[in-house]
Amino acid sequence: MTHEIAVIPGDGIGQEVVPAAVDVLEALEIDFEFVEADAGDAVKEETGEALPQETYDLAASADATLFGAAGETGADVILPLRETVQSFVNVRPAKAYPGIDAVRPETDLVFLRENTEGVYAGHEDRLTQGVSTLTRVVTESASRDLAEFACDYVSETDEHDGFSIVHKANVMRETDGLFRDTVESVADEEGVETNEELMDAFATRVCLDPEQFDVVVCPNLAGDVLSDLAAGLVGGLGLLPSANVGSDRALFEPVHGTAPDIAGQGIANPAATIISAAMLLEYLGYDQASETVHEAVEATLKEGPRTPDLGGDASTDDVEKGVISEL
Ligand code: NAI
Ligand code: MG
Numbered sequence: 423m424t425h426e427i428a429v430i431p432g433d434g435i436g437q438e439v440v441p442a443a444v445d446v447l448e449a450l451e452i453d454f455e456f457v458e459a460d461a462g463d464a465v466k467e468e469t470g471e472a473l474p475q476e477t478y479d480l481a482a483s484a485d486a487t488l489f490g491a492a493g494e495t496g497a498d499v500i501l502p503l504r505e506t507v508q509s510f511v512n513v514r515p516a517k518a519y520p521g522i523d524a525v526r527p528e529t530d531l532v533f534l535r536e537n538t539e540g541v542y543a544g545h546e547d548r549l550t551q552g553v554s555t556l557t558r559v560v561t562e563s564a565s566r567d568l569a570e571f572a573c574d575y576v577s578e579t580d581e582h583d584g585f586s587i588v589h590k591a592n593v594m595r596e597t598d599g600l601f602r603d604t605v606e607s608v609a610d611e612e613g614v615e616t617n618e619e620l621m622d623a624f625a626t627r628v629c630l631d632p633e634q635f636d637v638v639v640c641p642n643l644a645g646d647v648l649s650d651l652a653a654g655l656v657g658g659l660g661l662l663p664s665a666n667v668g669s670d671r672a673l674f675e676p677v678h679g680t681a682p683d684i685a686g687q688g689i690a691n692p693a694a695t696i697i698s699a700a701m702l703l704e705y706l707g708y709d710q711a712s713e714t715v716h717e718a719v720e721a722t723l724k725e726g727p728r729t730p731d732l733g734g735d736a737s738t739d740d741v742e743k744g745v746i747s748e749l
Contacts, residue, residue: 423453424453424454424455425452425453425454425455425485425486425706426454426455426457426483426484426485427447427454427455427456427457427484427485427486427487427488427702428457428458428459428477428480428481428484428486428487428488429444429456429457429458429459429487429488430458430459430460430461430477430481430487430488430489430490430503431458431489431490432461432462432489432490432491432492432493432499432680433462433463433464433490433491433492433493433495433680433685434490434491434493434679434680434681434682434685434686435490435491435678435680435681435684435685435690436462436489436490436491436492436680437490437685438685438688438690438692438738439490439676439690439691439692439694439695439696439738440488440489440490440695442692442695442696442738442739442741442742443488443692443695443696443698443699444456444488444699445742445746446696446699446715446718446742446745446746446749447699447702447703449746449749450703450708450711450714450715450749452703452708452711457480457484459474459476459477459480459481460474460477461473461474461477461489461492461495461499461503462491462492462493462495462496462499462680463492463493463494463495466495472492472495472498472499473495473498473499473502473503478502478503478506481503481506481507481673482506482507482671484671485671485706486671486672486673486674486702486705486706487503487506487507487671487672487673487674488673488674488675488695488698488699488702489503489673489674489675490675490676490680490695491675491676491678491679491680491681492680493679493680493682496679496680500675501542501544503666503673504537504538504666504673505538506671506673507666507667507668507671507672507673508668508669508671509537509538509666509667509668509672509673510536510537510538510564510567510568510571510667510668510669511534511535511536511537511567511568511571511572511666511667512533512534512535512536512537512645512664512665512666512667513532513533513534513535513575513664513665513666513667513701514532514533514534514535514645514649514652514662514663514664514677515531515532515533515662515663515697516529516530516531516532516533516649516652516653516655516656516661516662517529517530517531517656517661518530518655518656518657519656519657519661519719519720519723519724520720520723520724521723521724521725522656522657522661522723522724522732523657523732523733524655524656524657525629525654525655525656525657526629526632526655526656528632528633529632529633529652529655529656530632530633530636531628531632531635531636531637531638531652532575532636532637532638533638533640533645533648533649533652534568534571534572534575534585534637534638534639534640534645535640535641535642535644535645535646535649536564536565536568536601536640536641536642536645537568537642537666538564538642539559539560539561539564539642540558540559540560540597540641540642540643541556541558541642541643542642542643542646543557543558543559545557545559558594558597559597560597560598560600560601560641561600562600562604565600565601565604565605566604566608568605568639569604569605569608569609569639570608570612571667572585572605572609572614572637572639573608573609573612573614575637576614576637577612577614582636582637583615583636584609584614584615584616584617584637585609585614585616585636585637585638585639586616586617586618586619586624586635586636586637586638586639587602587605587606587616587617587618587619587639587640588618588619588620588621588624588638588639588640588644588648589601589602589618589620589621589640589641589644590620590621590622590644591620592620598641601641602618605639606618616639619635621640621644621648624638624648625648625651628648628651628652628655629651629655632652632655649662649664649677650662650677653677657731657732658691658731658732659676659677659678659694659731660676660678660690660691660693660694660729660731660732661691661693661694661697661723662676662677662678662694663675663676663677663694663695663697663698663700663701664676664677664698664701665698665701665702665705667705672702672705674698674699674701674702674705675695675698676694676695676698677694678694684730688737688738688739689729689730689736689737689738690729690738691728691729691731691732691738691741692729692738692741692742692745693719693722693723693741696715696719696742696745697715697716697719699715700712700713700715700716700719703715714749715745715749717748718745718746718748718749719745719748721748722741722744722745722748725744726744727740727741727744728741729741
């Protein structure tokens with residue numbers, strides 16, 4: 423069966439790293455049909471819409487989507503795109519690779535971030551000039567979906583002993599209290615071990631000793647911020663992939679944005695997007711191919727060529743070619 427892959431490069435370095443990842447997928451000679459579509463600032467400028475209906479429909483019907491990044495319109499693009507796959511969890515591995523000058527080379531974490539609600543639910547108001555409010559939404563059902571995914575995730579292999587629940591229920595007693603209690607009770611039902619950590623304390627402890635943690639389950643904003651913090655521990659945003667997983671569809675994207683400071687120079691690190699593509703392969707059942715791509719990226723990061731963010735002087739293209747030659 424041919425899988426249809428929606429390819430949405432977006433803006434800035436999305437236009438550089440997504441084609442590199444597609445080239446890697448094409449080199450595997452799997453029977454994929456790639457369909458490209460526009461989203462982001464550039465298409466908004468042209469048409470008035472950051473996420474054209476045809477792009478939305480494509481992502482909603484494709485077997486999987488590979489997305490780059492969108493600039494100013496980021497939230498107008500990625501939030502509805504995540505909705506097209508009804509994604510309730512954002513999987514963000516943050517792993518240090520051999521040979522990379524990481525702040526904490528022993529880091530090997532996976533963030534499982536709630537992906538639909540919290541402070542990103544979009545309920546913001548301006549009460550009056552100078553006074554704005556935000557409503558934070560936490561539901562038992564979304565917390566339960568995330569917790570069930572987390573339990574399956576840690577039970578699938580024997581690599582993980584349960585997971586950490588990172589929250590701020592000491593202050594946000596109602597919302598994070600519900601989040602923590604729901605996640606904990608699902609884990610109890612499933613016989614999965616958990617420990618809990620307040621998110622501010624987690625931020626310090628993960629920097630000092632990342633090996634204390636493995637799989638981290640957290641609300642939406644906390645997952646966004648703490649995974650970027652973890653990117654800092656492993657060598658930068660050029661290395662962090664992600665998967666937005668829904669019940670029967672998924673969307674893959676690097677954690678980083680459009681990187682306007684380096685866009686157009688051909689020096690963006692494509693590793694995050696290529697690893698996202700490896701996660702896409704695994705999601706579609708190509709486990710062996712996924713493993714091959716992971717190993718090729720790891721070998722390339724170790725031996726070079728490397729882009730400037732990792733201290734090298736290679737181009738995006740050089741890294742892509744390096745990965746393909748390792749395949
Ligand atoms: P950013 O992730 O684009 O860049 C932060 C820093 O990391 C920059 O110095 C950049 O050069 C570097 N960097 C990021 N990815 C890299 C890569 N692959 N290779 C080498 N260096 C890399 O975040 P920033 O600057 O806060 O946001 C820029 C734009 O991207 C904004 O308009 C923002 O709204 C948008 N954005 C979009 C996202 C999305 O579409 N999912 C996510 C985050 C930001
Ligand atoms: Mg972010």
